Amino acid sequence: MSMKKILMAAVAVSALTAGAASAASISSAKISNITVYTGSTATPYKIANETVFGTAGLSTTTTAGENVTVAKVVSGPLGVGNYTVSYTLSGPAGFASSVSNSALTTDVTGTCAVSSVVSSGGGASGTTITYAVTVSGTCSTTVADANQGPQFFTLDAPLKVTGLGDVTVVAAFTSGGTSIDNGAATARTLITNATGFTVTAAADTTTTQWLLAGTPAYSVLSADVTIGTFTVAPVTTGTTGPFVLATGAATSKVDNAAQAITSTAVVTGDVATLAIEINAVATTKNTAKTTSTLAAIASGTKPITVVSAVAPSASQGTTSYSLSLTPATASANYTAPGAITQALQSVTLEGTNFLAPWIAGSQSGTSSSQIRVSNNGGTAAGAVTLMLKSPTYNSGTTAGATSCSSSTLSKLASISAGGELVLSTDDLTTCFGAFKRGDVVVTIQAPEDNLTAKARLTTTAGGISEISLGGLNVTNQTY
Numbered sequence: 001m002s003m004k005k006i007l008m009a010a011v012a013v014s015a016l017t018a019g020a021a022s023a024a025s026i027s028s029a030k031i032s033n034i035t036v037y038t039g040s041t042a043t044p045y046k047i048a049n050e051t052v053f054g055t056a057g058l059s060t061t062t063t064a065g066e067n068v069t070v071a072k073v074v075s076g077p078l079g080v081g082n083y084t085v086s087y088t089l090s091g092p093a094g095f096a097s098s099v100s101n102s103a104l105t106t107d108v109t110g111t112c113a114v115s116s117v118v119s120s121g122g123g124a125s126g127t128t129i130t131y132a133v134t135v136s137g138t139c140s141t142t143v144a145d146a147n148q149g150p151q152f153f154t155l156d157a158p159l160k161v162t163g164l165g166d167v168t169v170v171a172a173f174t175s176g177g178t179s180i181d182n183g184a185a186t187a188r189t190l191i192t193n194a195t196g197f198t199v200t201a202a203a204d205t206t207t208t209q210w211l212l213a214g215t216p217a218y219s220v221l222s223a224d225v226t227i228g229t230f231t232v233a234p235v236t237t238g239t240t241g242p243f244v245l246a247t248g249a250a251t252s253k254v255d256n257a258a259q260a261i262t263s264t265a266v267v268t269g270d271v272a273t274l275a276i277e278i279n280a281v282a283t284t285k286n287t288a289k290t291t292s293t294l295a296a297i298a299s300g301t302k303p304i305t306v307v308s309a310v311a312p313s314a315s316q317g318t319t320s321y322s323l324s325l326t327p328a329t330a331s332a333n334y335t336a337p338g339a340i341t342q343a344l345q346s347v348t349l350e351g352t353n354f355l356a357p358w359i360a361g362s363q364s365g366t367s368s369s370q371i372r373v374s375n376n377g378g379t380a381a382g383a384v385t386l387m388l389k390s391p392t393y394n395s396g397t398t399a400g401a402t403s404c405s406s407s408t409l410s411k412l413a414s415i416s417a418g419g420e421l422v423l424s425t426d427d428l429t430t431c432f433g434a435f436k437r438g439d440v441v442v443t444i445q446a447p448e449d450n451l452t453a454k455a456r457l458t459t460t461a462g463g464i465s466e467i468s469l470g471g472l473n474v475t476n477q478t479y
Contacts, residue, residue: 023074023181023182023183023184023185023186024071024072024073024074024171024172024173024180024181024183024184024185025071025072025074025185025186026069026070026071026072026169026170026171026185026186026188027039027070027071027072027152028068028070029068029069029070029169029188029190030065030066030067030068031045031060031066031067031159031190031191032045032060032061032066032067033061033063033065033066033067036189036190036191037188037189037190042188042189044166044189044190044191044192045190045191045192046191046192046193046194047161047164047191047192047193047194048193048194048195048196048197048235048334049164049193049194049195049196050195050196050197050259050329050334050335050336050337051164051196051333051334052332052333052334052335053161053162053163057160057161057162057163058160058161058162059096059158059159059160059161060096060158060159060160060161061158062096062158064156065156066158067156067157067158067159068154068155068156068157069087069154069155069157069169069171069188069190070152070153070154070155071085071087071152071153071154071155071171071173071185072151072152072153073150073151073152073153073173073180073181074181075180075181076141076142076143076151077139077140077141077142077143077145077148077149077150077151078135078139078141078149078150078151078173078175078180079135079139079140079141079149080135080136080137080139080149081134081135081175082132082133082134082135082175082176083132083133083134083135083173083174083175083180084119084130084131084132084133084173084174084175085104085116085130085131085133085153085171085172085173086121086128086129086130086131086171086172086174087128087129087155087157087169087170087171088127088128088169088170088171088172088184089127089128089159089167089168089169090127090166090167090168090169090170090187091165091166091167091168091191092161092162092163092164092165092167093127093159093160093161093162093167093190093191094124094125094126094127094159094160094162095122095123095124095125095126095127095129095157095158095159095160096124096157096158096159096160097124097158098122098123098124099118099122099123099126099129099155099157100118101116101117101118101131102116103155103156103157104116104131104133104153104154104155104156105153105154105156106150106151106152106153106154107148107150107151107152108135108139108148108149108150109145109146109147109148110138110140110145110146110147110148111137111138111139111147112135112136112137112138112139112140112147112148112149112150113135113136113137113139114133114134114135114136114150115133115134115136116131116132116133116134117131117132118130118131118132119131119132125160129155129157133150133153135149135150153171153173155171159190159191161191164193165193166189166191166192166193167189167190167191167192168187168188168189168190169187169188169190170184170185170186170187170188171184171185172184172185194235195235195337196234196235196259196334197232197233197234197235197259197261197327197336197337198231198232198233198234198235199231199232199325199327199337199340200230200231200340201228201229201230201231201323201325201340201342202228202229202230202342203227203228203342203343203344203345204224204226204227204228204229204344204345205345206224206226207222207224207345207348208221208222208224208225208226208227208306208345208346208347208348209221209222209347209348209349209350210222210315210316210347210348210349210350211350212350212351212445212446212447214315216312216313216314216315217315217383217445218315218316218317218349218350218445219311219312219314219315219316220308221306221307221308221347222350225305225306225307226303226304226305226345227304227305227306227321227344227345227346227347228303228304228321228323228342228344228345229301229302229303229304230263230265230301230302230304230323230325230342231300231301231302232261232262232263232297232299232300232325232327233261233299233300233301234259234261234299259299259329259331259333259334260329260330260331261299261327261328261329261336262295262296262297262298262299262327262328262329262330263297263299263325263326263327263328264293264294264295264296264297264325264326264328265278265283265293265294265297265302265304265323265324265325265326266291266292266293266323266324266325266326267283267291267292267293267304267321267322267323267344268290268291268321268322268323268324269290269291269319269320269321269322269344270289270290270319271285271289271290271291271292271309272289272309273308273309273310273312273316274306274307274308274309274319274347275292275306275307275308275309276292276304276305276306276321277304277305277306277307278294278297278302278303278304278305279297279302279303280305281294282294304323304344306321306347315383315405315445316347316349317349317385317403317405318346318347318348318349318385318387318403318443319346319347320343320344320346321343321344321345321346321347322341322342322343322344323341323342323343323344324339324340324341325339325340325341325342326339327339349385349443349445350445351443351444351445351446351447352443352444352446352447352448352451353441353442353443354373354441354442354444354451354453354469354470355439355440355441355442355469356369356371356439356440356441356442356453356455356469357439357455358437358439358457359371359428359437359438359439359440359455360425360436360437360457361391361425361428361429361432361434361435361436361437361438362425362426362428362429362434362435363393363394363397363434363435363436364425364436364437365460366459366460366461367457367458367459367460368424368425368457368458369424369425369428369455369456369457369458370422370423370424370425370455370456370458371422371423371440371442371453371454371455371456371469372420372421372422372423372453372454372455372456373415373420373421373442373444373451373452373453374415374419374420374451374452374453375415375416375417375418375419375420375421375446375450375451376418376450376451376452377417377418377446377449377450377451378417378418379417380414380415380416380417380419381414381415381444381445381446381450381451382412382413382414382415382444382445382446383405383406383412383413383414383444383445384405384406384412384413384414384415384421384442384443384444384445385403385404385405385412385442385443386403386404386405386409386412386423386428386431386432386440386441386442386443387402387403387404387440387441387443388401388402388403388404388428388431388432388435388438388439388440389402389438389439389440389441390438390439391432391435391436391437391438392435392436392437392438393434393435393436394434394436397434397435398433399433399435400432400433400434400435401431401432401433402432404430404431404432408430408431409427409430409431411423411427415444415446423440423442428440442469452468452469452470453468453469453470454466454467454468454469455467455469
């Protein structure tokens with residue numbers, strides 16, 4: 001080859017790559033007529049994680065123009081010549097059917113002409129397609145010229161998705177075996193996955209209590225009886241298609257109404273004198289009255305409330321509750337998400353609470369404790385409820401009760417006017433059994449105005465230490 005021909009070939013190659021500081025680009029894309037990429041904005045199409053694909057997979061829409069990938073020659077329009085344009089999919093998707101010659105179109109204008117023929121790939125379920133492209137006529141390589149050559153190549157090809165995972169696409173241009181734009185485009189994500197069901201639960205934050213005003217005390221509930229809420233629902237609503245949109249907006253391409261989702265709720269906790277309602281619907285108690293169950297709950301957000309089941313003849317105690325929530329769907333197109341559990345709000349006691357930390361139990365060995373509560377008022381206060389928090393035990397000890405009332409320790413029935421309640425280590429052992437140490441919450445059925453409390457620790461060596469637990473208009477505390 002002469003030096004002149006070598007120089008001419010070099011000029012031709014440099015013309016193809018001139019100004020191409022980056023690779024070819026995907027300038028825009030749609031899936032099922034939803035724009036998933038444009039410019040620098042990417043919003044991949046979402047398929048629900050709970051989708052059942054089946055052996056046939058799931059197809060996008062097939063209307064022309066609704067599943068397109070637009071590839072751009074970054075270095076500018078192409079002139080007269082022969083080129084190849086290729087697209088490659090990655091991930092659990094392929095072409096829904098064989099891709100035709102006419103599926104590739106361009107932005108060519110004026111007297112410039114483009115013909116495209118599939119040279120390889122493009123079969124049903126295939127993931128790559130390459131076109132042989134011929135540009136002829138009077139074709140300018142200047143943008144916006146009346147006879148502009150092609151710069152944007154649009155592939156219109158519906159997809160079939162076969163499973164969960166990201167689906168991406170890249171494009172590349174070559175001429176005479178030489179890459180245009182220094183290589184393939186950056187991969188763009190067309191489809192990804194998202195949770196199709198919302199499954200959440202939370203404890204209520206407004207206090208629910210047995211009130212001092214009851215007869216007997218702690219037999220009447222406070223106004224707020226909600227102890228929690230839960231939501232089991234599709235992410236959006238729609239009519240057709242298996243997809244969940246990234247934005248969550250309702251569209252005809254989003255199928256959530258067909259998820260036919262329901263749930264079963266089991267609330268665990270003492271329901272001997274309280275009944276559980278879910279969205280104002282009564283639940284069913286088990287024989288032991290420790291659980292309440294409601295099945296076939298429609299989708300949506302539901303409150304969990306407590307109501308008095310009987311008129312109690314004695315004061316009620318603090319009761320804790322938890323929720324087990326199991327979603328289900330009648331649709332063959334989805335699997336239901338997993339069950340969740342959630343601690344709900346406890347029904348507590350109105351009154352005055354004192355926390356006595358680091359109280360020595362009978363297993364302490366070197367210390368003993370006393371808790372003293374004084375009633376400085378002119379009327380009796382009571383009854384008193386004790387709760388043992390975070391106890392520790394000697395090895396091999398079976399844990400005892402963690403709540404104590406006058407039915408176990410008679411002195412808890414009341415505190416006389418101007419009198420006191422003194423709780424010793426022996427008293428705490430009567431209530432809770434043997435323990436090493438723990439925190440004791442003392443709840444008195446009385447307003448805090450006339451109450452004071454302190455705790456005393458005495459060691460076997462004769463050392464004594466005291467701490468004030470508060471009182472006389474101290475801010476009421478809840479533990």
